[in-house]
Amino acid sequence: MKIGPNIPKGEMVKRYVRHLLKDDIITYGEKLPSEHDLMEKFQVSRQTVRQAFGELTVEGLIYKEQGKGTFSNYRKGAKGSQIVAVVTTYLSGFVFPGIISGIEQILSDEGYMMLLSNTNNIKEREAQYLKSVLEHNVVGMIIEPTSSSGPNINNRLLSVIREKGIKTVFINACYDDFDSAYVLLDDIKGGHTATDYLLQLGHTRIAGIFKTDDKQGVNRMQGYTDALRAYESAGSQTMVGEYDTANMYDYPYMFAQSLLRGKERPTAFFCYNDQCALMVLQAIHDQGLKVPEDISVVGYDDSISPMNSEVKLTTIRHPKQAMGGQAARFMVDMLEGRAEKPQYIHEPELIVRKSCRKI
Amino acid sequence: MKIGPNIPKGEMVKRYVRHLLKDDIITYGEKLPSEHDLMEKFQVSRQTVRQAFGELTVEGLIYKEQGKGTFSNYRKGAKGSQIVAVVTTYLSGFVFPGIISGIEQILSDEGYMMLLSNTNNIKEREAQYLKSVLEHNVVGMIIEPTSSSGPNINNRLLSVIREKGIKTVFINACYDDFDSAYVLLDDIKGGHTATDYLLQLGHTRIAGIFKTDDKQGVNRMQGYTDALRAYESAGSQTMVGEYDTANMYDYPYMFAQSLLRGKERPTAFFCYNDQCALMVLQAIHDQGLKVPEDISVVGYDDSISPMNSEVKLTTIRHPKQAMGGQAARFMVDMLEGRAEKPQYIHEPELIVRKSCRKI
DNA sequence: TACAATAACATGTACGTACAAGTTAAAGGC
DNA sequence: GCCTTTAACTTGTACGTACATGTTATTGTA
Numbered sequence: 017m018k019i020g021p022n023i024p025k026g027e028m029v030k031r032y033v034r035h036l037l038k039d040d041i042i043t044y045g046e047k048l049p050s051e052h053d054l055m056e057k058f059q060v061s062r063q064t065v066r067q068a069f070g071e072l073t074v075e076g077l078i079y080k081e082q083g084k085g086t087f088s089n090y091r092k093g094a095k096g097s098q099i100v101a102v103v104t105t106y107l108s109g110f111v112f113p114g115i116i117s118g119i120e121q122i123l124s125d126e127g128y129m130m131l132l133s134n135t136n137n138i139k140e141r142e143a144q145y146l147k148s149v150l151e152h153n154v155v156g157m158i159i160e161p162t163s164s165s166g167p168n169i170n171n172r173l174l175s176v177i178r179e180k181g182i183k184t185v186f187i188n189a190c191y192d193d194f195d196s197a198y199v200l201l202d203d204i205k206g207g208h209t210a211t212d213y214l215l216q217l218g219h220t221r222i223a224g225i226f227k228t229d230d231k232q233g234v235n236r237m238q239g240y241t242d243a244l245r246a247y248e249s250a251g252s253q254t255m256v257g258e259y260d261t262a263n264m265y266d267y268p269y270m271f272a273q274s275l276l277r278g279k280e281r282p283t284a285f286f287c288y289n290d291q292c293a294l295m296v297l298q299a300i301h302d303q304g305l306k307v308p309e310d311i312s313v314v315g316y317d318d319s320i321s322p323m324n325s326e327v328k329l330t331t332i333r334h335p336k337q338a339m340g341g342q343a344a345r346f347m348v349d350m351l352e353g354r355a356e357k358p359q360y361i362h363e364p365e366l367i368v369r370k371s372c373r374k375i
Numbered sequence: 376m377k378i379g380p381n382i383p384k385g386e387m388v389k390r391y392v393r394h395l396l397k398d399d400i401i402t403y404g405e406k407l408p409s410e411h412d413l414m415e416k417f418q419v420s421r422q423t424v425r426q427a428f429g430e431l432t433v434e435g436l437i438y439k440e441q442g443k444g445t446f447s448n449y450r451k452g453a454k455g456s457q458i459v460a461v462v463t464t465y466l467s468g469f470v471f472p473g474i475i476s477g478i479e480q481i482l483s484d485e486g487y488m489m490l491l492s493n494t495n496n497i498k499e500r501e502a503q504y505l506k507s508v509l510e511h512n513v514v515g516m517i518i519e520p521t522s523s524s525g526p527n528i529n530n531r532l533l534s535v536i537r538e539k540g541i542k543t544v545f546i547n548a549c550y551d552d553f554d555s556a557y558v559l560l561d562d563i564k565g566g567h568t569a570t571d572y573l574l575q576l577g578h579t580r581i582a583g584i585f586k587t588d589d590k591q592g593v594n595r596m597q598g599y600t601d602a603l604r605a606y607e608s609a610g611s612q613t614m615v616g617e618y619d620t621a622n623m624y625d626y627p628y629m630f631a632q633s634l635l636r637g638k639e640r641p642t643a644f645f646c647y648n649d650q651c652a653l654m655v656l657q658a659i660h661d662q663g664l665k666v667p668e669d670i671s672v673v674g675y676d677d678s679i680s681p682m683n684s685e686v687k688l689t690t691i692r693h694p695k696q697a698m699g700g701q702a703a704r705f706m707v708d709m710l711e712g713r714a715e716k717p718q719y720i721h722e723p724e725l726i727v728r729k730s731c732r733k734i
Numbered sequence: 735t736a737c738a739a740t741a742a743c744a745t746g747t748a749c750g751t752a753c754a755a756g757t758t759a760a761a762g763g764c
Numbered sequence: 765g766c767c768t769t770t771a772a773c774t775t776g777t778a779c780g781t782a783c784a785t786g787t788t789a790t791t792g793t794a
Contacts, residue, residue, distance in 0.1 A: 022779065051743060063422075066745085074433050076510055080743045083786030097507030099490065113476070120491065129492040129504070131458065134483055145488070148456030152433055152511060229771045383747065409774060420749050425775085439777045443758030 025060045029068040032058070037077055037090040048078060048086045054300050076153060100347055101131040101149045103142065104160040104187075105230075114319075115187065118340025119158060126348045135162045137229070137261040139169055146173045156183040156347045163261070164189040164231035183350040187343045189231035197350060197357045199343040203232050206332045206364030207239020207286070210314045213330075213366055214284045218375045219312060221255065223275055223282035225292060226269055229260035233288050236316060240286055255282060268292045272299035276311075283311065283375060290315040290331055297327055297371075312372035328369035335362055384419045388427040391417070396436055396449040407437065407445045435512060444665035459706055460508045462492040462501065463519040463546075464589075474546065477699025479515060487706045494521045496588070496620040498528055505532045515542040515706045522620070523548040523590035523698035542709040546702045548590035556709060556716045558702040562591050565691045565723030566598020566645070569673045572689075572725055573607050573643045577673060577734045580614065582634055582641040584627055584651060588619035592647050593674060599645055614641060627651045634669075642670060642734060649674040649690055656686055656730075687728035694721055 032054075036042045049057070051065045058065075069086060072078045073182070076097070079089045100123055102116065116132070123130050131154060135141040142162040149157060150173075157177065161168075168174075168191040175194075177184065186198040214222050224240045227233040237256070255275070259267035275282055275297060287293035293315035300311050307327050309314055316330035339362060349355035389667065391413075395401045401672045408416070410424045415425075428445060432438045435456075438448045459482055461475065475491070482489050490513060494500040501521040508516060509532075520527075527533075527550040534553075536543065545557040573581050586592040596615070614634070618626035627646070634641055635658060644659075646652035652674035659670050666672055666686050674690035698721060708714035 026777070052744085063780085064778060066776080069745095070429070080745065081787085083743085083788080085744055085787090097503065097510070099511065124491075124493055129490055129507070131488055131490045132479065132483075133488040144456065148488070151456070152458065385747070409776085420748085423748060426747080428775095439775065440756090442773085443759080444757095444774055 025058065026071075028073060029054055029058055029060065029065055031046050033068070033072055034077065037088050042088050044088050044091045046085075046088050048088065049368060053117065074153075083087075096291075097129070098351070099129045099131050099152070100156040100158065100344075101133070101145075101152075101154045102158045103145050103149070104132075104134050105137045105162055105233040106134055107329050114334075114336025115160075115266070115340035115343075117302060118337035119344040120340075122341050122344035122348065127345075128348070129311055137162050139166070139183045143173060144171050146170055146177065149183075150177065154182060156185070156351055158185045158343050158347060160188045161186065161191060163229045164191065165229055165234045168193055169189075176348065182346060185343045185346050185350070187339060195357070197346050197355075198359050199339050199346065199362070200360070201232075201334060201339065201362045202364055203235035204239040204242070206316065207236035208243045209239070209364060209366050210316065210332055211240045211243035211343050213310060213368075214286065214314060214372065215243065217284075217312065217372055219284040221282040222286060223255045223257070223272075224282045224286045225257040225271055225296065226261070226288045227260060227264060227292070228258045233258075236288060264292075266293075268295040269299045272296040273303065273373055276300065276303045276305065278359070284372070285311065285313045287313065287315050289317045290320045290329060291317075293329055294320065294325070294330070297325075297329075307371050308373040318367055330369045330371045331367050333365040333367050382415065385423050385430075388413055388417055388419065388424055388430060392427070392431055393436065393671050398445050401447050403447050403450045405447050406443075408448065409444055433512075436562040438488055447668045456488070457710070458488045458490050458511070458513040459517065459703075459710075460504075460511075460513045461514040461671040462491070462504050462508070463493050464521055465493055465494045473693075473695025474699035474702075477696035477701075478703040479699075481700050481703035481707065485703075487707070487710075494723045496521050498522055498525070500723045502529050502532060505529055505536065509536060509539065509541075513541060515544070515710055517544045517546060517706055520545065520550060520590070521545045522588045523550065524593045527552055542706060544702045544706050544709075546698060549704075554716070556705050556714075557718050558698050558705065559720045560591075560693060560698065561720050561723055562594035563598040564599070566595035567602045567676065568598070568723060568725050569645050569675065569691055570599045570602035572727075573645065573671060573673060573731065574602065576643075576671065576731055578643040580639065580641040581643045581645060582614045582616070582631075584618070584630055585620060585647045586623060586651070587617045592617075595647060615730065623651075627654040630659045631655040632662065635659065635662045635664065642646075643731070644670065644672045646672065646674050648676045649679045649688060650676075652688055652690070653679065653684070653729075656684075656688075666730050667732040671734075673731060677726055686730050689728045689730045690726050694727050697721070 019213070033048065038049065042048055051062050051069065054065045055062050055278070069078065069080065071078065076090070077090050078086055082084045094298060102119055104115070114165060120130055132147045135145065139162050145225065171191070174184070184196045186196055188200065190198045190200065211222060211224075222244070224241075226237040228237060237258070247283060256266065257271035259271070259299070272295070285293070285296050287296055293313055296313055297307060300307055305311055313329065315329045317334040318331045319334065321331060342360060346355065346358045349358060392407065395407065401407055410421050410428065413424045414421050428437065428439065432439065436447070436449050437445055439445045461478055463474070479489055488510070490511070492504045494504065498521050530550070530553060533543070543555045545555055547559065549555060549557045549559065570581060570583070581603070583596060587594040587596065596617075616626065616630035617647045618630070629653070631644065644652070644655050648656055652672055655672060656666060659666055659672070664670055672686075672688065674688045676693040678693065679688060701719060705714065705717045708717060
């Protein structure tokens, strides 16, 4: 009939102390019961209490001062010492400075510190960072998934993170098999909108070029094919190019070049992002063709300053700052108990400039 | 004659294990001597060994697996999990995005994570962050001092940080009473250069306006007064305005306005930074005067995009990205044992645009 | 009243013991 | 030869004791 103490005694003490702190019975800076007090209260040895106190110290909930006692280091909505980790694929580049600065402004205002790291879209590095973040006692993570269209090999790690009570907000993309708060851009709709625009202008031979190791690319391609299908003029297979992180700096140029040299030359390109569009523009230029006179081009993300490019690129707006800020606000809301699992999908918006013409 | 074991036994064990790890006797993933082994080797109790192991676990040097043993978690030039904290006064604004992105690029390339926080120039917040950074097991700190011209109340904390073996690199300013690596800009020379330029143009009534709770401001003012003195035309006291963080958004305008309304109106302004210069330009404009026809203005930091302002401001270049990058490189060099205490002072450079004229 | 010694109480370090729980490899039986 | 059992070894939890060290309030003395 012995059920047995499945819960270790030390765990009992820890739970009790957490209760004292989190339920405001002992507020920040106040003294906790002494080791001796808890010894008697729980009928455990001093070592056990010390063990529990030690672990709570590592967690940052309490601190000790020899001779004086043990004190609460816990502030409701602690602020100022809590860390939110931000794991993205790239930090520099075009889209991310905007997102990061959006996140930073909110977190900084709210008194959180921000732990930045980037994976360069390598899944192993994501795993490594998730692990080390676990060791560093963060309270929340804002994650832009790495190679999000592939299998989610880090699901186990994410589960551990959730079990530890660490809040997560996904940005740009999320995993199907991991439920979480997120802030996304409706990339299917974005791809649809961009392609539709070209169709409305009278284009029929519209090439699409997508980076498909990220979910964003898969979705944008989905929107592209949906739009073509709805127009009953499905683009032939050779008009779609797929690339990934490994060949992102040469594939778009090469693919565009080969299409332009072919006999059934496309009259328009829809590109995964502006960076890709720049390479396509270069290929067009190198073939002695002009934009928009000969070829129309649509980009995505609105990440290139119109000043810096001679061609004013028609593109889809990516609300970088706003999305970063919202992700951060979601995070703070969750940390401070004002939200459970907020989710939001931004609407994409077409920005018409001067890289497309009617035919 | 009892000298006594000034070094606790647990500390001995910790030192021994650290030696095993750092001197490559036990490499990453390999098994350490068991608790029992160390018990016998050091003639201490198992509790003592366990205590030591526990602390090393918190430091992230080792990890345990029940039934298997204790293993090394230490990689030489660990990378990828180590954190460098960056504490600045402001994150948004004009100068800092450049510095931060300079730091970020290097740290990210070298595989470090970056912990960002900003103090808004409040010393208490600096103290708070230094404390919490200590709790979070970082390996290095890049610090832009808060209110650096005032007393260094956080010296004790900084000493604790040094004793823990955490590397520090100061940027923009450093404390006289805390020796450390640093990357600075020669602000005395910068102030001198700017003032000299105005003197060469024939100006004699040159107003100076400085934010003097930061060392940068004190130094720029120093350069200003030095230059005037060398010209034997010391500016009268009323031509120098000093402000601080509290009134940084209104003082420059008010001060410039009062000087412009006075009888001995200055013919030129040297401003602490471009942000300050913008307010002075506004004041000049509001008095119905023109730059550079009526009044010449020199700024500092080159932080305002020439596109965004109608007046092309002559200013001193602040090598933001380069300084950030160098600070990060110094940090990495120190962490990986390639440097001891690197220090560098950047030379300021005058950028002549169109906000000054010869008289 | 002011100051110093002291007692009471807090955490820190260290010893020893016992048993639980998980892992691994050797011993034993089929 | 293969599988199971067992023994040996690892870390985890928990008890109890002793003395060291630091803080605070009380007590006693000048």
